[in-house]
Amino acid sequence: MKRKELISLIFVIPALAAIFALTLYPILRGIDISLTDKLLSYDKYSYIGLENYINILKDDMFWLALQHTAVITIISSIIILILSLALALLLNMKFPLRKFFRGILMIPWVVPSVVSVLIFRWIYNDYYGYINYILVKYHILDQAVNILADEKLAWLGVIIPIVWKEYPFAMLTFLASLQSIDKNLYEAAKIDGASKLQVFKEITLPLLKPAFVILGILEIIWMFSSFDTIFLLTRGGPDNSTITLSIYTYMQAFESTEFGYGSALATIMFLILFAVSIVYFIFVNRESWSKKTS
Amino acid sequence: MIFKKNKLLNNVLMLVLVSTISYVLLFPVIVGIFTSFKPTSEVITLTPTLIPKHWTLVHYKALFATGEYPTYLFNGLFVAFFTTIATIMLASLAAVAIVWMKVPAKKQILQLILFTYMFPRILIIVPLFMMLYKLNLIDNKFGVVLSYLCFTLPFGIWMLKGFFESIPSDILDAARIDGCSYFSALRKVIIPVTLPAMAAVGTFSFILGWSEYIFASIIITSNSNRTITLGLYTLMGYYRTDYGLLTAACVIMIIPIVIFFIYIQKYLVSGLTAGTTKA
Numbered sequence: 001m002k003r004k005e006l007i008s009l010i011f012v013i014p015a016l017a018a019i020f021a022l023t024l025y026p027i028l029r030g031i032d033i034s035l036t037d038k039l040l041s042y043d044k045y046s047y048i049g050l051e052n053y054i055n056i057l058k059d060d061m062f063w064l065a066l067q068h069t070a071v072i073t074i075i076s077s078i079i080i081l082i083l084s085l086a087l088a089l090l091l092n093m094k095f096p097l098r099k100f101f102r103g104i105l106m107i108p109w110v111v112p113s114v115v116s117v118l119i120f121r122w123i124y125n126d127y128y129g130y131i132n133y134i135l136v137k138y139h140i141l142d143q144a145v146n147i148l149a150d151e152k153l154a155w156l157g158v159i160i161p162i163v164w165k166e167y168p169f170a171m172l173t174f175l176a177s178l179q180s181i182d183k184n185l186y187e188a189a190k191i192d193g194a195s196k197l198q199v200f201k202e203i204t205l206p207l208l209k210p211a212f213v214i215l216g217i218l219e220i221i222w223m224f225s226s227f228d229t230i231f232l233l234t235r236g237g238p239d240n241s242t243i244t245l246s247i248y249t250y251m252q253a254f255e256s257t258e259f260g261y262g263s264a265l266a267t268i269m270f271l272i273l274f275a276v277s278i279v280y281f282i283f284v285n286r287e288s289w290s291k292k293t294s
Numbered sequence: 295m296i297f298k299k300n301k302l303l304n305n306v307l308m309l310v311l312v313s314t315i316s317y318v319l320l321f322p323v324i325v326g327i328f329t330s331f332k333p334t335s336e337v338i339t340l341t342p343t344l345i346p347k348h349w350t351l352v353h354y355k356a357l358f359a360t361g362e363y364p365t366y367l368f369n370g371l372f373v374a375f376f377t378t379i380a381t382i383m384l385a386s387l388a389a390v391a392i393v394w395m396k397v398p399a400k401k402q403i404l405q406l407i408l409f410t411y412m413f414p415r416i417l418i419i420v421p422l423f424m425m426l427y428k429l430n431l432i433d434n435k436f437g438v439v440l441s442y443l444c445f446t447l448p449f450g451i452w453m454l455k456g457f458f459e460s461i462p463s464d465i466l467d468a469a470r471i472d473g474c475s476y477f478s479a480l481r482k483v484i485i486p487v488t489l490p491a492m493a494a495v496g497t498f499s500f501i502l503g504w505s506e507y508i509f510a511s512i513i514i515t516s517n518s519n520r521t522i523t524l525g526l527y528t529l530m531g532y533y534r535t536d537y538g539l540l541t542a543a544c545v546i547m548i549i550p551i552v553i554f555f556i557y558i559q560k561y562l563v564s565g566l567t568a569g570t571t572k573a
Binding site: 004005007008009011012014015016018019021022023024025026027029030033087090091093095096097101103104105107108110111112113114115116118119120122124125127128129130133143164221222224225227228231232246248250253254259262263265266268269273277281 | 313316341398403448506512556
Protein backbone atom coordinates (compact mmCIF):
# COMPACT_ATOMS: atom_id res chain seq x y z
CA MET A 1 0.00 0.00 0.00
CA LYS A 2 1.34 3.42 -0.85
CA ARG A 3 2.72 5.54 1.98
CA LYS A 4 0.09 8.25 1.57
CA GLU A 5 -2.70 5.76 1.86
CA LEU A 6 -1.11 4.29 4.94
CA ILE A 7 -0.87 7.66 6.66
CA SER A 8 -4.46 8.47 5.82
CA LEU A 9 -5.54 5.18 7.30
CA ILE A 10 -3.70 5.93 10.54
CA PHE A 11 -5.65 9.17 10.72
CA VAL A 12 -8.98 7.62 10.04
CA ILE A 13 -8.69 4.40 12.01
CA PRO A 14 -9.09 5.69 15.59
CA ALA A 15 -12.42 7.36 14.81
CA LEU A 16 -13.60 4.52 12.62
CA ALA A 17 -12.62 1.94 15.20
CA ALA A 18 -14.59 3.80 17.85
CA ILE A 19 -17.63 4.12 15.60
CA PHE A 20 -17.42 0.51 14.52
CA ALA A 21 -16.92 -0.80 18.05
CA LEU A 22 -19.65 1.34 19.51
CA THR A 23 -22.30 1.11 16.84
CA LEU A 24 -21.93 -1.62 14.25
CA TYR A 25 -20.53 -4.28 16.52
CA PRO A 26 -23.23 -3.80 19.16
CA ILE A 27 -25.94 -4.05 16.52
CA LEU A 28 -24.55 -7.37 15.31
CA ARG A 29 -24.00 -8.59 18.84
CA GLY A 30 -27.53 -7.53 19.70
CA ILE A 31 -28.90 -9.68 16.90
CA ASP A 32 -26.79 -12.53 18.21
CA ILE A 33 -28.11 -12.15 21.75
CA SER A 34 -31.67 -11.98 20.50
CA LEU A 35 -31.30 -15.64 19.61
CA THR A 36 -30.51 -16.56 23.22
CA ASP A 37 -32.22 -16.59 26.57
CA LYS A 38 -29.66 -14.38 28.26
CA LEU A 39 -30.63 -12.57 31.44
CA LEU A 40 -28.86 -9.47 32.69
CA SER A 41 -27.28 -11.16 35.67
CA TYR A 42 -26.25 -14.62 34.59
CA ASP A 43 -23.23 -15.20 32.42
CA LYS A 44 -24.43 -18.57 31.26
CA TYR A 45 -26.97 -18.56 28.50
CA SER A 46 -28.01 -20.84 25.69
CA TYR A 47 -29.18 -20.38 22.14
CA ILE A 48 -32.87 -20.82 21.63
CA GLY A 49 -33.19 -19.92 17.97
CA LEU A 50 -36.17 -17.84 16.95
CA GLU A 51 -38.16 -18.54 20.10
CA ASN A 52 -37.93 -14.91 21.27
CA TYR A 53 -39.31 -13.67 17.96
CA ILE A 54 -42.20 -16.13 18.02
CA ASN A 55 -43.05 -15.01 21.54
CA ILE A 56 -42.94 -11.41 20.46
CA LEU A 57 -45.52 -12.03 17.76
CA LYS A 58 -47.77 -13.56 20.40
CA ASP A 59 -47.13 -10.72 22.83
CA ASP A 60 -50.10 -8.34 23.15
CA MET A 61 -47.95 -5.67 24.72
CA PHE A 62 -45.68 -5.72 21.68
CA TRP A 63 -48.56 -5.00 19.32
CA LEU A 64 -49.87 -2.29 21.66
CA ALA A 65 -46.45 -0.68 21.82
CA LEU A 66 -46.09 -0.92 18.05
CA GLN A 67 -49.46 0.75 17.57
CA HIS A 68 -48.57 3.57 19.95
CA THR A 69 -45.20 4.01 18.31
CA ALA A 70 -46.77 4.26 14.87
CA VAL A 71 -49.35 6.81 16.02
CA ILE A 72 -46.85 8.97 17.90
CA THR A 73 -44.35 8.78 15.03
CA ILE A 74 -46.78 9.81 12.34
CA ILE A 75 -48.54 12.53 14.29
CA SER A 76 -45.33 14.09 15.65
CA SER A 77 -43.65 14.00 12.25
CA ILE A 78 -46.58 15.71 10.57
CA ILE A 79 -46.82 18.42 13.22
CA ILE A 80 -43.07 18.97 13.18
CA LEU A 81 -42.95 19.29 9.40
CA ILE A 82 -45.84 21.74 9.24
CA LEU A 83 -44.65 23.84 12.18
CA SER A 84 -41.04 24.00 11.03
CA LEU A 85 -42.02 24.84 7.46
CA ALA A 86 -44.22 27.68 8.67
CA LEU A 87 -41.41 29.00 10.87
CA ALA A 88 -38.87 28.67 8.07
CA LEU A 89 -41.11 30.60 5.69
CA LEU A 90 -41.52 33.27 8.33
CA LEU A 91 -37.80 33.52 9.04
CA ASN A 92 -37.10 33.65 5.32
CA MET A 93 -38.80 37.03 5.07
CA LYS A 94 -36.94 40.24 5.54
CA PHE A 95 -37.32 41.96 8.87
CA PRO A 96 -35.00 43.40 11.50
CA LEU A 97 -33.39 41.10 14.08
CA ARG A 98 -34.17 38.13 11.87
CA LYS A 99 -31.01 36.27 12.87
CA PHE A 100 -31.65 36.91 16.54
CA PHE A 101 -35.05 35.26 16.32
CA ARG A 102 -33.67 32.39 14.31
CA GLY A 103 -31.20 31.86 17.11
CA ILE A 104 -33.62 31.89 20.00
CA LEU A 105 -36.16 29.74 18.18
CA MET A 106 -33.51 27.06 18.07
CA ILE A 107 -33.19 26.89 21.83
CA PRO A 108 -35.60 23.97 22.41
CA TRP A 109 -33.23 21.74 20.47
CA VAL A 110 -30.43 22.16 22.99
CA VAL A 111 -32.54 21.99 26.13
CA PRO A 112 -31.87 18.61 27.79
CA SER A 113 -34.87 16.27 27.80
CA VAL A 114 -34.82 16.01 31.60
CA VAL A 115 -35.21 19.76 31.83
CA SER A 116 -38.01 20.01 29.29
CA VAL A 117 -39.80 17.08 30.92
CA LEU A 118 -39.55 18.75 34.31
CA ILE A 119 -40.87 22.07 33.06
CA PHE A 120 -43.69 20.56 31.03
CA ARG A 121 -44.74 18.47 33.98
CA TRP A 122 -44.95 21.69 35.93
CA ILE A 123 -46.96 23.45 33.23
CA TYR A 124 -49.31 20.46 33.01
CA ASN A 125 -49.84 20.27 36.77
CA ASP A 126 -53.53 20.15 37.62
CA TYR A 127 -53.30 22.30 40.75
CA TYR A 128 -50.60 24.81 40.04
CA GLY A 129 -49.92 24.54 36.34
CA TYR A 130 -50.35 27.29 33.77
CA ILE A 131 -52.26 25.30 31.17
CA ASN A 132 -55.06 24.23 33.47
CA TYR A 133 -55.17 27.68 35.03
CA ILE A 134 -55.71 29.36 31.66
CA LEU A 135 -58.15 26.75 30.38
CA VAL A 136 -60.32 26.99 33.48
CA LYS A 137 -60.07 30.76 33.76
CA TYR A 138 -61.35 31.31 30.23
CA HIS A 139 -64.05 28.67 30.71
CA ILE A 140 -62.72 26.35 28.04
CA LEU A 141 -62.79 23.61 30.66
CA ASP A 142 -64.94 23.27 33.75
CA GLN A 143 -62.32 21.58 35.81
CA ALA A 144 -58.59 21.13 35.81
CA VAL A 145 -57.42 17.99 34.11
CA ASN A 146 -54.38 15.96 35.05
CA ILE A 147 -53.06 15.47 31.53
CA LEU A 148 -50.41 12.93 32.31
CA ALA A 149 -52.63 10.75 34.46
CA ASP A 150 -55.43 10.59 31.91
CA GLU A 151 -55.25 7.57 29.65
CA LYS A 152 -56.81 9.37 26.73
CA LEU A 153 -54.83 12.59 27.03
CA ALA A 154 -51.42 11.34 28.06
CA TRP A 155 -50.32 10.76 24.46
CA LEU A 156 -51.07 14.40 23.68
CA GLY A 157 -49.12 15.44 26.75
CA VAL A 158 -46.23 13.40 25.44
CA ILE A 159 -46.29 14.60 21.84
CA ILE A 160 -46.08 18.30 22.74
CA PRO A 161 -42.62 18.17 24.40
CA ILE A 162 -41.36 15.88 21.64
CA VAL A 163 -42.43 18.27 18.88
CA TRP A 164 -41.10 21.19 20.93
CA LYS A 165 -37.64 19.69 21.09
CA GLU A 166 -37.46 18.52 17.48
CA TYR A 167 -38.85 21.36 15.38
CA PRO A 168 -35.63 23.51 15.31
CA PHE A 169 -33.65 21.01 13.26
CA ALA A 170 -36.38 20.73 10.63
CA MET A 171 -36.88 24.49 10.67
CA LEU A 172 -33.17 25.02 9.95
CA THR A 173 -33.14 22.48 7.15
CA PHE A 174 -36.16 24.06 5.48
CA LEU A 175 -34.64 27.50 5.92
CA ALA A 176 -31.39 26.41 4.28
CA SER A 177 -33.39 24.92 1.44
CA LEU A 178 -35.51 28.06 1.02
CA GLN A 179 -32.47 30.28 0.95
CA SER A 180 -30.82 28.22 -1.74
CA ILE A 181 -33.70 28.79 -4.16
CA ASP A 182 -32.56 30.97 -7.02
CA LYS A 183 -33.89 34.51 -6.52
CA ASN A 184 -34.19 34.95 -10.28
CA LEU A 185 -37.08 32.52 -10.30
CA TYR A 186 -39.05 34.82 -8.03
CA GLU A 187 -38.12 37.82 -10.16
CA ALA A 188 -39.30 36.09 -13.31
CA ALA A 189 -42.57 35.13 -11.64
CA LYS A 190 -43.12 38.69 -10.47
CA ILE A 191 -42.58 39.99 -14.01
CA ASP A 192 -45.06 37.45 -15.29
CA GLY A 193 -47.57 38.81 -12.79
CA ALA A 194 -47.92 35.75 -10.58
CA SER A 195 -49.78 36.16 -7.28
CA LYS A 196 -48.06 35.28 -4.02
CA LEU A 197 -50.07 32.10 -3.67
CA GLN A 198 -49.14 31.01 -7.18
CA VAL A 199 -45.49 31.68 -6.50
CA PHE A 200 -45.69 29.55 -3.41
CA LYS A 201 -47.51 26.72 -5.08
CA GLU A 202 -45.62 26.57 -8.35
CA ILE A 203 -42.09 27.55 -7.37
CA THR A 204 -41.43 27.24 -3.64
CA LEU A 205 -43.22 24.00 -2.84
CA PRO A 206 -41.84 21.92 -5.72
CA LEU A 207 -38.30 23.09 -4.96
CA LEU A 208 -38.79 22.15 -1.34
CA LYS A 209 -39.80 18.62 -2.21
CA PRO A 210 -36.35 17.06 -1.68
CA ALA A 211 -35.98 18.71 1.71
CA PHE A 212 -39.49 17.57 2.58
CA VAL A 213 -38.81 13.98 1.73
CA ILE A 214 -35.43 13.81 3.43
CA LEU A 215 -36.71 15.51 6.56
CA GLY A 216 -39.81 13.36 6.55
CA ILE A 217 -37.76 10.18 6.51
CA LEU A 218 -35.31 11.44 9.13
CA GLU A 219 -38.11 12.55 11.43
CA ILE A 220 -39.84 9.20 11.06
CA ILE A 221 -36.65 7.42 12.02
CA TRP A 222 -36.03 9.69 14.99
CA MET A 223 -39.62 9.83 16.25
CA PHE A 224 -39.92 6.07 15.96
CA SER A 225 -37.04 5.58 18.35
CA SER A 226 -37.88 8.49 20.64
CA PHE A 227 -37.20 7.40 24.19
CA ASP A 228 -35.98 10.07 26.61
CA THR A 229 -39.00 12.34 26.70
CA ILE A 230 -41.69 9.68 26.90
CA PHE A 231 -39.80 7.59 29.42
CA LEU A 232 -39.05 10.51 31.74
CA LEU A 233 -42.53 11.96 31.42
CA THR A 234 -44.80 8.96 31.80
CA ARG A 235 -42.60 5.87 31.83
CA GLY A 236 -45.07 4.18 29.51
CA GLY A 237 -48.04 6.09 30.60
CA PRO A 238 -50.92 5.66 32.93
CA ASP A 239 -51.79 2.02 32.45
CA ASN A 240 -49.50 1.52 29.46
CA SER A 241 -51.30 4.08 27.36
CA THR A 242 -48.10 5.72 26.16
CA ILE A 243 -45.84 2.73 25.95
CA THR A 244 -43.75 2.65 22.79
CA LEU A 245 -41.45 0.03 21.34
CA SER A 246 -38.32 1.68 22.66
CA ILE A 247 -39.74 1.91 26.17
CA TYR A 248 -40.96 -1.66 26.05
CA THR A 249 -37.51 -2.78 24.92
CA TYR A 250 -35.90 -0.94 27.81
CA MET A 251 -38.36 -2.37 30.31
CA GLN A 252 -37.84 -5.91 29.11
CA ALA A 253 -34.06 -5.61 29.06
CA PHE A 254 -33.40 -3.68 32.23
CA GLU A 255 -36.43 -4.08 34.45
CA SER A 256 -37.40 -7.64 33.65
CA THR A 257 -33.69 -8.30 32.96
CA GLU A 258 -34.65 -10.31 29.87
CA PHE A 259 -31.66 -9.43 27.69
CA GLY A 260 -32.50 -12.01 25.05
CA TYR A 261 -36.11 -10.90 24.63
CA GLY A 262 -35.16 -7.24 24.82
CA SER A 263 -32.54 -7.69 22.12
CA ALA A 264 -35.10 -9.39 19.91
CA LEU A 265 -37.41 -6.38 20.33
CA ALA A 266 -34.51 -4.07 19.54
CA THR A 267 -33.64 -6.10 16.45
CA ILE A 268 -37.19 -5.83 15.16
CA MET A 269 -37.00 -2.06 15.64
CA PHE A 270 -33.69 -2.07 13.82
CA LEU A 271 -35.14 -3.95 10.86
CA ILE A 272 -38.05 -1.55 10.56
CA LEU A 273 -35.74 1.48 10.72
CA PHE A 274 -33.27 -0.15 8.36
CA ALA A 275 -35.99 -0.50 5.77
CA VAL A 276 -36.91 3.17 6.18
CA SER A 277 -33.29 4.31 5.96
CA ILE A 278 -32.84 2.35 2.75
CA VAL A 279 -35.66 4.44 1.30
CA TYR A 280 -33.68 7.49 2.47
CA PHE A 281 -30.49 6.35 0.75
CA ILE A 282 -32.27 5.46 -2.45
CA PHE A 283 -33.93 8.86 -2.54
CA VAL A 284 -30.74 10.79 -1.77
CA ASN A 285 -28.70 8.90 -4.34
CA ARG A 286 -31.42 9.25 -6.94
CA GLU A 287 -31.46 13.01 -6.38
CA SER A 288 -27.72 13.42 -6.80
CA TRP A 289 -27.67 11.06 -9.77
CA SER A 290 -30.36 13.05 -11.56
CA LYS A 291 -28.49 16.26 -10.78
CA LYS A 292 -25.35 14.87 -12.42
CA THR A 293 -27.12 13.76 -15.56
CA SER A 294 -29.21 16.91 -16.05
CA MET B 295 -42.54 41.22 3.16
CA ILE B 296 -46.22 41.64 3.75
CA PHE B 297 -46.65 45.31 2.92
CA LYS B 298 -44.38 46.50 0.19
CA LYS B 299 -45.38 50.11 0.45
CA ASN B 300 -44.79 50.94 4.05
CA LYS B 301 -41.54 49.44 5.23
CA LEU B 302 -41.89 50.63 8.81
CA LEU B 303 -45.37 49.14 9.15
CA ASN B 304 -44.14 45.91 7.65
CA ASN B 305 -41.21 45.67 10.02
CA VAL B 306 -43.30 46.45 13.08
CA LEU B 307 -45.92 43.88 12.11
CA MET B 308 -43.32 41.21 11.46
CA LEU B 309 -41.60 41.91 14.75
CA VAL B 310 -44.86 41.67 16.65
CA LEU B 311 -45.74 38.42 14.90
CA VAL B 312 -42.35 36.80 15.42
CA SER B 313 -42.12 37.99 19.01
CA THR B 314 -45.50 36.53 19.84
CA ILE B 315 -44.65 33.22 18.21
CA SER B 316 -41.30 33.11 19.95
CA TYR B 317 -42.93 33.89 23.27
CA VAL B 318 -45.34 31.00 22.88
CA LEU B 319 -42.69 28.58 21.69
CA LEU B 320 -40.17 29.59 24.31
CA PHE B 321 -42.76 29.73 27.07
CA PRO B 322 -41.41 26.61 28.82
CA VAL B 323 -37.93 28.08 29.06
CA ILE B 324 -39.26 31.43 30.23
CA VAL B 325 -41.44 29.76 32.84
CA GLY B 326 -38.54 27.67 34.09
CA ILE B 327 -36.30 30.65 34.58
CA PHE B 328 -38.84 32.85 36.33
CA THR B 329 -40.07 30.05 38.58
CA SER B 330 -36.60 29.46 39.92
CA PHE B 331 -36.52 32.99 41.30
CA LYS B 332 -39.89 32.85 43.01
CA PRO B 333 -40.32 32.11 46.69
CA THR B 334 -42.18 28.86 47.25
CA SER B 335 -45.36 30.71 48.21
CA GLU B 336 -45.54 32.12 44.70
CA VAL B 337 -44.64 28.81 43.09
CA ILE B 338 -47.24 26.68 44.83
CA THR B 339 -50.26 28.84 44.24
CA LEU B 340 -53.60 28.29 42.59
CA THR B 341 -53.23 31.52 40.65
CA PRO B 342 -49.88 31.29 38.91
CA THR B 343 -48.27 34.41 37.52
CA LEU B 344 -45.30 34.62 35.27
CA ILE B 345 -43.00 37.26 36.72
CA PRO B 346 -42.11 36.89 40.38
CA LYS B 347 -43.38 39.57 42.74
CA HIS B 348 -40.46 38.91 45.05
CA TRP B 349 -37.23 37.80 43.51
CA THR B 350 -35.25 35.36 45.64
CA LEU B 351 -32.16 33.20 45.48
CA VAL B 352 -33.29 30.88 48.21
CA HIS B 353 -33.64 27.87 45.91
CA TYR B 354 -30.17 28.28 44.49
CA LYS B 355 -28.71 28.36 47.97
CA ALA B 356 -30.73 25.28 48.92
CA LEU B 357 -29.36 23.39 45.93
CA PHE B 358 -25.80 23.84 46.99
CA ALA B 359 -26.69 23.02 50.54
CA THR B 360 -27.70 19.52 49.53
CA GLY B 361 -24.68 17.27 49.68
CA GLU B 362 -25.16 15.74 46.30
CA TYR B 363 -25.78 18.57 43.88
CA PRO B 364 -22.19 19.83 43.68
CA THR B 365 -21.11 16.23 43.05
CA TYR B 366 -23.58 15.89 40.21
CA LEU B 367 -22.32 19.15 38.72
CA PHE B 368 -18.74 17.96 38.86
CA ASN B 369 -19.55 14.61 37.30
CA GLY B 370 -21.51 16.26 34.52
CA LEU B 371 -18.64 18.62 33.72
CA PHE B 372 -16.18 15.75 33.85
CA VAL B 373 -18.09 13.64 31.36
CA ALA B 374 -18.87 16.55 29.04
CA PHE B 375 -15.26 17.71 29.08
CA PHE B 376 -13.76 14.36 28.16
CA THR B 377 -16.41 13.70 25.55
CA THR B 378 -15.49 17.00 23.92
CA ILE B 379 -11.74 16.34 23.94
CA ALA B 380 -12.06 12.81 22.59
CA THR B 381 -14.49 13.86 19.88
CA ILE B 382 -12.43 16.79 18.67
CA MET B 383 -9.27 14.74 18.50
CA LEU B 384 -10.69 11.72 16.75
CA ALA B 385 -13.10 13.52 14.46
CA SER B 386 -10.54 16.07 13.25
CA LEU B 387 -8.04 13.38 12.39
CA ALA B 388 -10.64 11.44 10.48
CA ALA B 389 -12.07 14.48 8.69
CA VAL B 390 -8.62 15.74 7.69
CA ALA B 391 -7.85 12.36 6.19
CA ILE B 392 -11.18 12.07 4.40
CA VAL B 393 -11.01 15.51 2.85
CA TRP B 394 -7.33 15.85 1.99
CA MET B 395 -5.80 12.42 1.86
CA LYS B 396 -6.28 9.33 -0.22
CA VAL B 397 -8.44 7.04 1.83
CA PRO B 398 -9.30 3.63 0.45
CA ALA B 399 -13.05 3.00 0.16
CA LYS B 400 -13.78 6.62 1.01
CA LYS B 401 -17.31 6.69 -0.30
CA GLN B 402 -18.28 3.54 1.59
CA ILE B 403 -16.78 4.86 4.80
CA LEU B 404 -18.78 8.07 4.47
CA GLN B 405 -22.03 6.24 3.86
CA LEU B 406 -21.27 4.06 6.86
CA ILE B 407 -20.70 7.09 9.04
CA LEU B 408 -23.94 8.71 7.95
CA PHE B 409 -25.73 5.42 8.52
CA THR B 410 -24.53 5.10 12.11
CA TYR B 411 -25.49 8.69 12.81
CA MET B 412 -29.10 7.96 11.98
CA PHE B 413 -29.21 5.11 14.39
CA PRO B 414 -31.26 5.26 17.57
CA ARG B 415 -29.35 4.68 20.77
CA ILE B 416 -31.91 2.37 22.30
CA LEU B 417 -30.92 -0.38 19.91
CA ILE B 418 -27.40 -0.72 21.15
CA ILE B 419 -27.87 -0.31 24.87
CA VAL B 420 -28.01 -4.01 25.64
CA PRO B 421 -24.85 -5.08 23.81
CA LEU B 422 -23.09 -1.86 24.80
CA PHE B 423 -23.89 -2.55 28.42
CA MET B 424 -22.47 -6.04 28.11
CA MET B 425 -19.33 -4.73 26.40
CA LEU B 426 -18.71 -2.11 29.06
CA TYR B 427 -19.37 -4.68 31.74
CA LYS B 428 -16.65 -6.94 30.35
CA LEU B 429 -14.28 -3.97 30.18
CA ASN B 430 -15.11 -3.17 33.80
CA LEU B 431 -16.36 0.25 32.82
CA ILE B 432 -19.78 0.04 34.41
CA ASP B 433 -20.34 2.78 36.98
CA ASN B 434 -17.31 4.51 35.51
CA LYS B 435 -17.48 7.99 34.04
CA PHE B 436 -15.06 7.01 31.26
CA GLY B 437 -17.43 4.24 30.26
CA VAL B 438 -20.07 6.90 29.77
CA VAL B 439 -17.68 9.05 27.71
CA LEU B 440 -16.91 6.08 25.51
CA SER B 441 -20.56 5.38 24.89
CA TYR B 442 -21.17 8.99 23.86
CA LEU B 443 -18.52 8.78 21.13
CA CYS B 444 -20.83 6.62 19.07
CA PHE B 445 -22.99 9.61 18.33
CA THR B 446 -20.66 12.57 18.63
CA LEU B 447 -18.09 11.09 16.23
CA PRO B 448 -20.35 10.60 13.19
CA PHE B 449 -21.87 14.04 13.56
CA GLY B 450 -18.49 15.61 14.24
CA ILE B 451 -16.83 14.01 11.24
CA TRP B 452 -19.71 14.99 9.01
CA MET B 453 -19.67 18.59 10.16
CA LEU B 454 -15.91 18.98 9.92
CA LYS B 455 -15.91 17.39 6.50
CA GLY B 456 -18.45 19.94 5.28
CA PHE B 457 -16.42 22.76 6.72
CA PHE B 458 -13.03 21.56 5.48
CA GLU B 459 -14.39 21.07 2.00
CA SER B 460 -15.42 24.70 1.85
CA ILE B 461 -11.86 25.92 2.44
CA PRO B 462 -10.34 26.92 -0.90
CA SER B 463 -7.37 24.74 -1.80
CA ASP B 464 -5.33 27.77 -2.78
CA ILE B 465 -4.41 28.33 0.83
CA LEU B 466 -2.87 24.89 1.10
CA ASP B 467 -1.07 25.24 -2.20
CA ALA B 468 0.34 28.61 -1.20
CA ALA B 469 1.70 27.08 1.98
CA ARG B 470 3.27 24.20 0.11
CA ILE B 471 4.89 26.58 -2.36
CA ASP B 472 6.35 28.49 0.55
CA GLY B 473 8.11 25.29 1.48
CA CYS B 474 6.04 23.86 4.33
CA SER B 475 6.00 20.15 4.89
CA TYR B 476 2.63 18.48 5.04
CA PHE B 477 2.48 18.57 8.81
CA SER B 478 3.62 22.12 9.32
CA ALA B 479 1.12 23.27 6.70
CA LEU B 480 -1.43 21.54 8.84
CA ARG B 481 -0.29 23.34 11.93
CA LYS B 482 0.20 26.82 10.58
CA VAL B 483 -2.55 27.14 8.04
CA ILE B 484 -5.29 24.62 8.46
CA ILE B 485 -5.75 24.64 12.20
CA PRO B 486 -6.20 28.40 12.59
CA VAL B 487 -8.69 28.48 9.73
CA THR B 488 -10.68 25.57 11.03
CA LEU B 489 -10.81 26.70 14.63
CA PRO B 490 -14.45 27.85 14.35
CA ALA B 491 -15.53 24.47 13.01
CA MET B 492 -13.63 22.68 15.76
CA ALA B 493 -15.29 24.95 18.28
CA ALA B 494 -18.68 24.05 16.84
CA VAL B 495 -18.02 20.33 17.00
CA GLY B 496 -16.61 20.71 20.49
CA THR B 497 -19.67 22.59 21.63
CA PHE B 498 -22.01 20.03 20.17
CA SER B 499 -20.11 17.25 21.95
CA PHE B 500 -20.12 19.20 25.18
CA ILE B 501 -23.86 19.78 25.01
CA LEU B 502 -24.47 16.12 24.32
CA GLY B 503 -22.14 14.89 27.03
CA TRP B 504 -23.72 17.29 29.48
CA SER B 505 -27.38 16.60 28.76
CA GLU B 506 -27.64 12.95 27.79
CA TYR B 507 -29.79 10.65 29.86
CA ILE B 508 -30.29 7.01 28.79
CA PHE B 509 -26.76 5.77 28.49
CA ALA B 510 -25.77 7.54 31.67
CA SER B 511 -28.71 6.04 33.54
CA ILE B 512 -27.76 2.53 32.50
CA ILE B 513 -24.03 2.78 32.99
CA ILE B 514 -23.88 4.76 36.23
CA THR B 515 -25.15 2.91 39.27
CA SER B 516 -23.76 4.68 42.30
CA ASN B 517 -24.85 8.04 43.59
CA SER B 518 -21.34 9.44 43.74
CA ASN B 519 -20.91 9.01 39.99
CA ARG B 520 -24.21 10.46 38.90
CA THR B 521 -24.04 13.07 36.22
CA ILE B 522 -26.19 16.15 36.42
CA THR B 523 -28.90 14.74 34.14
CA LEU B 524 -29.41 11.73 36.36
CA GLY B 525 -29.06 13.99 39.36
CA LEU B 526 -31.90 16.16 38.16
CA TYR B 527 -34.14 13.16 37.69
CA THR B 528 -33.25 11.96 41.18
CA LEU B 529 -34.08 15.37 42.59
CA MET B 530 -37.42 15.26 40.78
CA GLY B 531 -38.27 12.11 42.64
CA TYR B 532 -37.07 13.40 45.96
CA TYR B 533 -38.27 17.01 45.98
CA ARG B 534 -41.59 16.18 44.32
CA THR B 535 -43.34 19.53 44.03
CA ASP B 536 -40.59 21.87 45.14
CA TYR B 537 -40.51 23.36 41.68
CA GLY B 538 -38.64 26.42 42.84
CA LEU B 539 -35.69 24.19 43.71
CA LEU B 540 -36.12 21.98 40.68
CA THR B 541 -36.28 24.84 38.19
CA ALA B 542 -33.23 26.38 39.84
CA ALA B 543 -31.43 23.12 39.12
CA CYS B 544 -32.68 23.32 35.53
CA VAL B 545 -31.44 26.87 35.09
CA ILE B 546 -27.97 25.95 36.32
CA MET B 547 -28.01 23.03 33.98
CA ILE B 548 -28.99 25.15 30.99
CA ILE B 549 -26.49 27.97 31.61
CA PRO B 550 -23.38 26.38 30.04
CA ILE B 551 -25.44 25.17 27.12
CA VAL B 552 -26.93 28.56 26.33
CA ILE B 553 -23.58 30.30 26.64
CA PHE B 554 -21.90 27.91 24.24
CA PHE B 555 -24.89 27.81 22.00
CA ILE B 556 -25.16 31.55 21.46
CA TYR B 557 -21.53 31.53 20.42
CA ILE B 558 -21.59 28.66 17.96
CA GLN B 559 -25.13 28.97 16.72
CA LYS B 560 -23.95 30.55 13.51
CA TYR B 561 -21.53 27.71 12.79
CA LEU B 562 -24.01 25.01 13.71
CA VAL B 563 -26.35 26.41 11.09
CA SER B 564 -23.78 26.34 8.30
CA GLY B 565 -22.36 23.01 9.43
CA LEU B 566 -25.76 21.35 9.63
CA THR B 567 -26.95 22.69 6.32
CA ALA B 568 -23.69 21.82 4.57
CA GLY B 569 -24.08 18.27 5.77
CA THR B 570 -27.67 17.70 4.81
CA THR B 571 -27.77 19.49 1.48
CA LYS B 572 -24.65 17.77 0.26
CA ALA B 573 -25.72 14.34 1.42
